[in-house]
Amino acid sequence: MAVTIRDVARVAGVSASTVSRALSSPEIVDAVTLERVLRVADHLGYRPNRAAQGLITGRTGNLGLILPDLANPFFPSVVKGIQSQAHAGDYQVFVMDTDEDASAEVGLVRSLAKQVDGIILCSPRMKPAELRDAARLAPVVLVNRRAGSIPSVSADNAQGMLLIVEHLAGLGHQRIGFVAGPRQSWSTKERVRGLRAAAERVDVQLVELGNFAPTFEGGAEAAEGVLIGAVTAVVAHNDLMAMGLLGALRERGIAVPRDVSVVGIDNIQTSAMVHPALTTLAIPKEQAGRRSVDLLLQHLADPSAPIPLTTELPTELLVRQTTGPATHPKEPR
Amino acid sequence: MAVTIRDVARVAGVSASTVSRALSSPEIVDAVTLERVLRVADHLGYRPNRAAQGLITGRTGNLGLILPDLANPFFPSVVKGIQSQAHAGDYQVFVMDTDEDASAEVGLVRSLAKQVDGIILCSPRMKPAELRDAARLAPVVLVNRRAGSIPSVSADNAQGMLLIVEHLAGLGHQRIGFVAGPRQSWSTKERVRGLRAAAERVDVQLVELGNFAPTFEGGAEAAEGVLIGAVTAVVAHNDLMAMGLLGALRERGIAVPRDVSVVGIDNIQTSAMVHPALTTLAIPKEQAGRRSVDLLLQHLADPSAPIPLTTELPTELLVRQTTGPATHPKEPR
DNA sequence: CAGATATCTGCAATCGGTTTCAGACTGAGG
């Protein structure tokens, strides 16, 4: 059916070995033979059979990507970055959505391990011990999480939180609320830590308003706490929550940013499309994706070479319309 | 390194063939042998090598998915549906994002064809002739497009447009604007057609406001035309555009839905999160994804069996806050 | 009880590449 290496060999009047060499190590075959083989291969539309190559070389040319929920607007950008970078390196990407099921992750890694050369775990929910096990089954790179000795790519949360707090402090805010994500989440912990450090450094008060689901609804639920907490500014764990919060505040007649300022994190696409447009900390999502692929491919190219363990990408604060001068503290309007 | 079928065979005291049969056609091996083999396989953690299986059977166990832009919030839902349904059928999915590059699609199909058992083309931008060629390289199912004799899954646009127009007419709107997407797009044509038919049937006037990019910005650009067109309601080609339109109208001091009603299409996640929440025609995105996989797997299971050529999924109108009674026509407030 | 049939299993070929090894040929140097 399909044209094989032997077909090319026959037409070019050489052996299969020569064709193989012409394609994979052209420098060791005679120039005129090479040219002829390549022309024939091209003319016949020859495409190496990946399965056959994989069988002998042990390389599949595939990468696996496991993530909790594609519907969460944070992830598609990461996938795009991964996808395009992988493709540039002649790798294909298996995308697997676990529907936020941490236990599914473990099974997926196991079943994927043999079919790919490496796995990218994006915001994995699994336990550290499970991560360690996973990393033994195949080369693994983590995105949005750090763990033990597994290479990882994440945003520089400490720096990002500082940007946020400095911005708010600069607007006169003294009491800043934080609407946290799920307690177990790595990002949540990172961000709490970063905010605490930043608050101390900038000398403002941080009011932790509790943990909520990292969704629009979760953010809406946090509105009550914001009012009770008597803060003049709120940082939400992500943009989705910030948007939920915005909606709930509006329902309660609280004006943003006049009565309270709101800052999101992620810079998802729609954060710029809502009204008022959301001030948010932009995470370089595509870049994180690309970088994770780089790390993986680098490791595959030379498994003995050392891989940078943790890569932290700088964030950027996008000041839009949901942050403004603090009202309460001292500046009477 | 990895445990092979021969390892299992040796430990179980049988031949490799028997192990193979135990795994793929259990009914033809002796019950006690079967049990022993399966136990050993499980105990050793045996996983068949997909490359080896693929080499001999010609089946890869992979599906390819080509789509224009993952960052467009319409697609992740479709991917989720495809992903989960494929996984249920023990298939993996290669996801490829073309970045809206129609010419890239052709190349991708070609390079993917040998590595997958079938390809799902989601909203492909390529020309009909190219589609025909693609379908010759591998089994293909189209999502969101119809073309010649290639099986396809799409929303029932005619029905959907009728729902929209009836809803608006019911609110007293007589002049309804349509902000169309790209002229070449299949959906655009379908929707124009559907709207025209619906307008005629319900006896309202349809004002076509021109073609715009299917983005937030594209929608914003359409605002001017909406005002000039003197319509009391607008249908946008998709939610992203509707949201852009909403923003631009607000900037011009036009209140929605008081001054003008707006209807989107797609029901992307954020359409419910903006204020006012967008009235939109919901497309069953996940379901479309699942269905496309069903069609493909069905064809793979029995290539001779006929496949339903076009599947149209019913849509649903979600009436939220951007549509209200018409102001102009006769009802003075 | 012989012979036919059914059931189960193993051998060996096969898929399409890659890679080791050895041989053919070339040209240089003595």
Add this chain to the structure above:
DNA sequence: CCTCAGTCTGAAACCGATTGCAGATATCTG
């Protein structure tokens, strides 16, 4: 002219599974 190194090529083994074929055993039939 012979030897030797260097360059290029082909034969054959191999990766890990599946499957047609044939042989072995058990079961059934008359």
